[in-house]
Amino acid sequence: MSITKLAAPLAIALAISFTLPIINHQYQTAYASETGNSQETELKHKIDTSKLSGVDYWIADMYNNDRVMYAVVVTLVMAVLGTSMAFLTDLVLKALGLEVSKISHRE
Amino acid sequence: MFDIHLPIAGIDFNILLLILIGFCVGVLAGFFGVGGGWIVTPALNIFGFHMAYAIGTDLANIFGQSIGATKKHSKMGNIDWKLGSISIVASVVGLELGSQLILKLEKIGDVGSIVRWCYLFLMFSLSVLMFYDYFKTNPKRVKVNSKSSDAKGGTDPPSTRSKLAERLHKINIPPMLSFPTSGIQSVSLWAVLLVFAFTGFLSGFLGVGGGFIRMPALVYLIGVPTAIAIGTDLMTVLVSGAYGCFTYAMKGRVEIFAAFFMLIGASIGAQIGATAVKYVKGYGIRLLFAVMIAFAGCSIALEQVYKITSVPAYQTAAGFVLMGTAVCLTLIVIIKLTVEFRREKRIRS
Numbered sequence: 001m002s003i004t005k006l007a008a009p010l011a012i013a014l015a016i017s018f019t020l021p022i023i024n025h026q027y028q029t030a031y032a033s034e035t036g037n038s039q040e041t042e043l044k045h046k047i048d049t050s051k052l053s054g055v056d057y058w059i060a061d062m063y064n065n066d067r068v069m070y071a072v073v074v075t076l077v078m079a080v081l082g083t084s085m086a087f088l089t090d091l092v093l094k095a096l097g098l099e100v101s102k103i104s105h106r107e
Numbered sequence: 108m109f110d111i112h113l114p115i116a117g118i119d120f121n122i123l124l125l126i127l128i129g130f131c132v133g134v135l136a137g138f139f140g141v142g143g144g145w146i147v148t149p150a151l152n153i154f155g156f157h158m159a160y161a162i163g164t165d166l167a168n169i170f171g172q173s174i175g176a177t178k179k180h181s182k183m184g185n186i187d188w189k190l191g192s193i194s195i196v197a198s199v200v201g202l203e204l205g206s207q208l209i210l211k212l213e214k215i216g217d218v219g220s221i222v223r224w225c226y227l228f229l230m231f232s233l234s235v236l237m238f239y240d241y242f243k244t245n246p247k248r249v250k251v252n253s254k255s256s257d258a259k260g261g262t263d264p265p266s267t268r269s270k271l272a273e274r275l276h277k278i279n280i281p282p283m284l285s286f287p288t289s290g291i292q293s294v295s296l297w298a299v300l301l302v303f304a305f306t307g308f309l310s311g312f313l314g315v316g317g318g319f320i321r322m323p324a325l326v327y328l329i330g331v332p333t334a335i336a337i338g339t340d341l342m343t344v345l346v347s348g349a350y351g352c353f354t355y356a357m358k359g360r361v362e363i364f365a366a367f368f369m370l371i372g373a374s375i376g377a378q379i380g381a382t383a384v385k386y387v388k389g390y391g392i393r394l395l396f397a398v399m400i401a402f403a404g405c406s407i408a409l410e411q412v413y414k415i416t417s418v419p420a421y422q423t424a425a426g427f428v429l430m431g432t433a434v435c436l437t438l439i440v441i442i443k444l445t446v447e448f449r450r451e452k453r454i455r456s
Contacts, residue, residue: 043159043359052114059363060114071356074363078171078352078370085374086175093382098448100183100385 116160116362124154129168129369131437133376137176138383138440139396140337141318142169142344145403146433147369153426160362163355167366169316170348172373177341179381185338187288187331190299194343197303198310198317205311223411226313230404233323237397240269240327241390272330275302289331289339302328316351318344319400326393333389376437383440386447395436402432 047060062070093099110119128150132143147165152158180186212218268276280295306324310317318340325336355361384392406429413421 042357045359047114047117056112056114056364063115063359067357067359070359070363071353071361074167074356074361074366075170075349075353077363078167078366079174079349081367081370082171082174082374085171085371086178086378089175089375089378090179093378097452098382098444100179100382 111364111368113362113364115359116157116365118155118157120154120156120365122368125365125368126372129172129372129374130376131372131433132168132369133172133176133373133378134380134383134437134440135376135399135433136169136172136318136341136344136373137179137377137380138337138387138392139319139380139399140180140322140340140344142166142173142316142348143318144169144316145319146429149406149426150430150433151365153423153430156362156365160360160365163352163358163360164362164366164369166348166351166355167361167363168369168373169344170352171366171370172377173341173345173348175374176377176381177338177345179378180334180338180341180384183334183338183381183385184288185334185384186342187286187335187339188342189284190286190289190325190329190331191339191342193296193299194303194321194339195346197300198307198321198343198347201304201307201309202311202317203307204304205308205313207311208308209312209314220411220414222313223407223414226315227404227407227411229309229313229320230400230407233319234397234401234404236327237323237393237400241394241397268330269327271328275328276330286331289329289335291330294329299329316344316347319396319403322396323393326389333392334384337384337392379444380440383444386444386451391443395439399432399436402428406432 046064049057049060049064052060059070059073062073109122111122112119128147132146132150135141135146136143144162144165147168148158148161151161151164156164177186209218209222212221275298276291276294278295278298280297282296283293284296284299285292286294302324303321306317306320309320321343322336322340325331325339326333331339352361356363387395406425409421409425409428413419413425
């Protein structure tokens with residue numbers, strides 16, 4: 001029951017986090033091209049990828065060339081790692097006897 | 108030793124330090140129902156992490172750690188989904204109003220100092236209110252609560268609520284809502300919206316996540332039991348963290364490798380912190396929360412002195428006060444969890 005309940009806000013969280021910034025990004029890009037004002041908060045610098053390899057290179061290259069994809073990857077990595085680490089920690093805590101269930105609230 | 112190259116930020120950073128910072132903030136986030144950004148950002152900064160990436164990296168970590176903590180609180184019945192959904196909507200409106208006000212004020216002049224004084228005032232006021240609640244009000248409440256809980260075996264009786272919450276519940280402007288999970292039979296939707304819009308406004312005005320404002324607001328203004336306030340607040344932190352993570356990553360302000368290692372520690376810490384809520388009574392959590400924001404207030408005061416005097420030692424001291432507080436409170440939560448768990452085990456056997 002709890003996982004089902006968590007799935008809805010997590011889905012909403014991901015939907016909001018993906019759509020609103022993209023709309024905002026598109027709007028700000030259009031606004032910047034019309035007015036000539038750059039987005040002050042966005043980091044424009046490029047990472048030197050010549051000395052990088054493997055995952056480091058892949059991430060840095062994505063960071064340089066496709067910020068939207070970089071943001072999607074960051075958010076998904078955080079979601080997957082957060083969920084799996086929580087699952088593993090929960091297993092360890094259960095093994096130690098620290099299993100939780102519905103509690104009565106004591107003020 | 109244990110240094111890792113962070114390609115986005117272009118620096119080398121100690122991997123164990125990242126996991127340790129993550130672990131401390133995770134324990135506190137799971138235990139208090141906050142994001143913990145006000146600890147991570149200065150902590151990273153103290154150890155030489157670029158400020159340009161600190162906030163975004165922290166938000167990515169907050170998003171990841173709050174998934175597990177929210178799940179655990181959900182399992183313990185600590186989340187009022189209905190109240191949390193209203194909180195998200197109203198907080199966004201309030202946050203937008205707060206940030207718009209800041210943008211308008213910035214056109215007039217430098218508002219940074221005013222914001223910091225307001226932040227300082229809020230921290231110390233909240234802290235004083237919560238200490239007052241603990242030392243003056245709680246002994247009576249605890250007696251009432253224990254009797255009623257024994258009789259009902261469930262959520263708090265109305266008598267445990269603050270006077271402010273009781274007054275808020277008397278506002279009879281329809282539509283009236285009930286929040287059975289929080290033990291609230293009837294409260295005006297407008298009153299609830301006003302509270303969340305106000306806390307959202309404050310977080311927008313101060314430029315903070317707002318978990319440390321929302322959690323006490325849920326307890327003292329809406330009358331939600333402490334454990335449910337923590338879980339419900341974490342639900343809001345989860346949504347705002349996801350949004351913050353993505354939007355800051357799009358601006359190139361998230362160092363994914365640092366966030367990754369911090370999240371390993373934070374996810375473990377958040378599970379431990381959330382589990383500890385089971386073993387600590389509401390007034391104990393509120394006391395530790397008051398201690399935490401009192402020291403956070405001291406840290407902001409030192410930061411303010413630095414802004415006035417430009418002596419770097421004050422800024423360093425501010426960071427160390429914050430880190431010291433985080434480490435001490437993490438240890439207290441873990442010790443409390445261990446002691447209470449052993450006691451429970453003894454009683455069972």
